[in-house]
Every structure is written in structure tokens, then in C-alpha cells.
Amino acid sequence: MRPVRIALSNDYHVVIAGVATILAQYADQVRVVELTTDREIEEPVDVILYDTFGRLAGDDEKLERIVAENDAKVVVYSWQAYPVDAAMAQGAAGYIHKGLPPEELVAAILAIHRGEYAESPVPEADEEESVPTWPGQEHGLSARESEMLGFIARGLTNEQIASSAFLSVNTVKTYIRTGYRKIGVRSRGQAVRWALTHGFEPD
Structure with missing residues (x-):
């Protein structure tokens, strides 16, 4: 089977570049085909991984627009400061908790793509910052x-x-x-x- 095609979305290039580097190790399972800070997704993809770094959960117009304008599953990738309920209320198809080790991040992307669940497992407390996806x-x-x-x-x-x-x-x-x-x-x-x-x- 071909790898799941992914677009990475965030307002900061440094954030999505970090996530892309992590996912590159798993190119046989997931393939990053677009990195964008815009609302528009140019490439045909299966999953849009929406990193919420620097985004607020209260009224995220960017997330709502990405959901409305794309057929791909939009998956929010975030910490608890951007709650699961807020992401789902704005149309996200899934939610992945930051802090999962890379192999579990990939497994969660694939599981949500297959429709097996909508929310990833919550990482253990000592794993919360194990994936380097933030500037600074x-x-x-x-x-x-x-x-x-x-x-x-x-x-x-x-x-x-x-x-x-x-x-x-x-x-x-x-x-x-x-x-x-x-x-x-x-x-x-x-x-x-x-x-x-x-x-x-x-x-």
C-alpha cells in the first residue's frame, strides 16, 4: 500500500519543518507532500496535520476554513491548552496529543486515517515533551x-x-x-x- 500523503500546517515554518523531519524517518508509512503556513492546501493529500503551536482554541477561523475547504481528514496536533472538544467542535476529524514518541505519532496518524479512532492515546507525563516540535x-x-x-x-x-x-x-x-x-x-x-x-x- 502507498504511504498516507500528509500536508503539515502551522503559522511558523520552524514548527512544521521540525515535524517534517520527524516524519521523514517513516516515509514508507507517511509521506509529507506539503508544508504550508497558508490556509490553502495545494497538493492532493489524505491527512492535514494541523499543528496548533501559536494558535488559540477559542475561535480558530483558520482551522474551520481548512476543514471546510478540503476533503482530507484534518487532524489537530496539540497540547491540552487546545482541548480536544474545541478541536472537534471546529470540524477536526481527529486529535493527536503532542508528546507521543515518533513511532506512536505515526501510528496515530494512520489509525485516524483508517477511522479506527478520533483521539490518540494521551502520552505519559514524562513523555510530554519527547518530540521536538517547537522553536526555542x-x-x-x-x-x-x-x-x-x-x-x-x-x-x-x-x-x-x-x-x-x-x-x-x-x-x-x-x-x-x-x-x-x-x-x-x-x-x-x-x-x-x-x-x-x-x-x-x-x-
Whole structure:
């Protein structure tokens, strides 16, 4: 059987390039045929893997449009800050929890494509950040700290992030504070400048 054809979608090139590198090891099972930051998918594909890094779950017009304009199964690839229910309510055909080891990520893509289930297994707590798919990892940022920095680079306030990502303001502040410490900045302006020079500028 031919490999399942996949398009990778996110607002940040650095994010989808990381996922593509992981999936390249499994080319006999899945084949990445398009990487895009746009809403339009040019190539005929079986699955669109929609990475939610830097996206908020409250009202994701981009996800809704991708679902509406494509026949392929749209699978959300995310952390709990983008809940399963929110993804499904906006039309996603499946949900894969980030943190699965690469072979389990591939197995989940194939299972959702075959219609065996809609939600992947939840990774064990110590596996949550085992798949390197976020910018800033090489600087010590955790996945959540990196995503908060991505929201800040978009100009969102702590309150906007919290309400749309289903987190408390204190949780958001904690991620931001620890992230700032790791990248050596003290203000929001410094954080934005750092982010825009380290791959966090969304397309």
C-alpha cells in the first residue's frame, strides 16, 4: 500500500519543518507532500496535520476554513491548552496529543486515517515533551514556555492568552516568567525582539 500523503500546517515554518523531519524517518508509512503556513492546501493529500503551536482554541477561523475547504481528514496536533472538544467542535476529524514518541505519532496518524479512532492515546507525563516540535527548544524553553512566547510575539496580553487557551492568568504568568529567565530577558519588549530573531515570527 502507498504511504498516507500528509500536508503539515502551522503559522511558523520552524514548527512544521521540525515535524517534517520527524516524519521523514517513516516515509514508507507517511509521506509529507506539503508544508504550508497558508490556509490553502495545494497538493492532493489524505491527512492535514494541523499543528496548533501559536494558535488559540477559542475561535480558530483558520482551522474551520481548512476543514471546510478540503476533503482530507484534518487532524489537530496539540497540547491540552487546545482541548480536544474545541478541536472537534471546529470540524477536526481527529486529535493527536503532542508528546507521543515518533513511532506512536505515526501510528496515530494512520489509525485516524483508517477511522479506527478520533483521539490518540494521551502520552505519559514524562513523555510530554519527547518530540521536538517547537522553536526555542535548543535554548532550554519547554513546549509551553515556547508557545507563550509565540503568543506574546503576536501581541496578545496575558488575559487574552488565558481566556483563549483555557489556562489561568497565573499559569500563563508562570510560563512567561520561567521562559524569560531562560532566554535572558526581563520585559515584554525584549521578549518580542528575542522571539522575532529566533524563528517566532508567524507568516
